[in-house]
Amino acid sequence: MKKLLTLAFLLLSLMSNAQQKISFAYDDAGNQIQRLMCLGCPAKNSGESPKEVADLKQEDLQKFFPTDVISYYPNPVKEQLYLKWELINDNKVTSIQLYSLSGQLVKSYNKLENTDNQTMTFGVYPNGIYTLLLLYANGEEKSIKIIKE
Template sequence: MIKFLLIISFLLCFTSRAQTKITFSYDAAGNQTSRILCINCLSKTAKEVKEIEVITNDDLDPFFEKDVISYYPNPVKEELYLQWQLIKENYVTSVNVYSVTGQLLRSYSGNERLNSLNIPFQTYPAGFYLVLLSYKDGGEKSIKIIKQ
């Protein structure tokens, strides 16, 4: 009798519906707009799930619409090469290199006429670093760099 009840309870566990779920809605910027408790929700079927085969440039959200920032190599061994093309009259006012702990290691300023910069990494130990570009209009862009 105990085996029979054990088998019945085991089967009930597998045939019962999923637990209650909370569903979220988001706006175009990615901010959560609503949270709804859904007691008898059905999960998404395979038809509702969008399959992505290839990522195109239209799928990516740029930080700035026309600004282009290139950097290589990452991971870096000796020197990091930065190059940027900014729109309108915007320019890079300073480039700062930070350690993982937030310590300022090096600062480059006076880059109004430049559109590229070489940052030596030979003296830094292996690890993670942050390169922060500050713009004339107050904007900033950070880049994570790995030093081998």
């Protein structure tokens, strides 16, 4: 039940963020004639080519909040997403689940207790918005919105 509530909240927040990427067109009488949703809008750093994982620096990694221990690069992603986390109080990431915008489980990564990073291939998935759900050993969950271009 907790997972469903988390997923529902996440989808609701994704939909509220999507409103910022919807554009409308109107005719002279004020009637709406066109509505466009841009899921693959260019990112602010879209002119840069993605770096190799070995070339990443700490400042390249994006974080949820300044105090958070989960970092990822790049977002939006084209081919591969690099995900890194720090273990605090022996609270280990046990698995990562990738969900599509419709809530369908796309991929699951298990048995991650002995690692602190994961490289995920996105090249085979269609463009859109995805949700990464990190499951911890103590039952805690964290989610990340990832845009695939």
